[in-house]
Amino acid sequence: MPVSSVTNPTAEDALKRVESGFKQNAMLTLVGRCEVDYDGRASSYLPPGERLVILKPDGTLLVHRTEQRTPVNWQPPGCTHTAHLDDDQLIVHSTRSTPSEEVTITFETVLQLSIMELDDSPDLVLEGSEEDLRQRILTEPDILEKGFTPQMTERETAAGAVDIYGKDADDVPTVVELKRRRVGPDAVSQLHRYVDALDRELPVERSIRGILVAPSVTDRAERLLAEENLEFVELDPATSGDSTVTQLTEFSTNSNSPQ
Numbered sequence: 001m002p003v004s005s006v007t008n009p010t011a012e013d014a015l016k017r018v019e020s021g022f023k024q025n026a027m028l029t030l031v032g033r034c035e036v037d038y039d040g041r042a043s044s045y046l047p048p049g050e051r052l053v054i055l056k057p058d059g060t061l062l063v064h065r066t067e068q069r070t071p072v073n074w075q076p077p078g079c080t081h082t083a084h085l086d087d088d089q090l091i092v093h094s095t096r097s098t099p100s101e102e103v104t105i106t107f108e109t110v111l112q113l114s115i116m117e118l119d120d121s122p123d124l125v126l127e128g129s130e131e132d133l134r135q136r137i138l139t140e141p142d143i144l145e146k147g148f149t150p151q152m153t154e155r156e157t158a159a160g161a162v163d164i165y166g167k168d169a170d171d172v173p174t175v176v177e178l179k180r181r182r183v184g185p186d187a188v189s190q191l192h193r194y195v196d197a198l199d200r201e202l203p204v205e206r207s208i209r210g211i212l213v214a215p216s217v218t219d220r221a222e223r224l225l226a227e228e229n230l231e232f233v234e235l236d237p238a239t240s241g242d243s244t245v246t247q248l249t250e251f252s253t254n255s256n257s258p259q
Helices: 011-024 130-139 185-201 219-227
Strands: 002-007 027-039 043-055 061-064 073-075 080-086 089-096 101-116 149-157 160-167 173-178 209-214 231-234 247-250
Touching (some): 002 011, 011 027, 011 101, 011 185, 043 101, 061 101, 073 101, 080 185, 130 149, 130 173, 149 185, 160 185, 173 185, 185 209, 185 219
Parallel strands (some): 173 209, 209 231
Antiparallel strands (some): 002 101, 027 101, 061 073, 080 089, 089 101, 149 160, 160 173, 231 247
């Protein structure tokens, strides 16, 4: 079902909504006049025209024209989606690491933008919310890990607002990103951006920890967590605090990272 939908947003409003959709790990659809650049094993360019762009939470990108069923440009699952503004135009990037490929979509105008959370899998968690996760961790920090101390919610960084910022039992700054359902690479990339931003901002001797909290992660997200030295806590927002099973998985491959 749609979380939000808007017609003719400004570029600034469109960017905020797209970033919100990425944060929610939702599906985004954008209709507007755009041009498309592809850079990878080959290069291609699609001049300005009105098109439908679909950004899926598993990293899939589809660019559709008004004819035919197949997309004119696409990226497979596992890609990373980002967005920014340039000269009052919304720019959407979809990046694939292996092989190295990038699709850049420049919107002259956005006619319609929707953010949707769709339930088409029995393992998706629909009860509970990110706010439920937040409140449970704030009231019972040990549910995340023993010795964790929350210090701030929605802490601003150069990469956006961190869901929960705190310190672990060894006084190491820790970023906690909350998701209410199964997550893919986008959530890991988002957490990595927060950790990098705070790493540049804070004068700390040890690397800042990043913990992703969700009911489950995809295989691709698990591999990316290992590559980025990040961690995962399995926590279901729909389960009561007394019966929740919380599992901390340390995907870090860096022996010098905080334990």
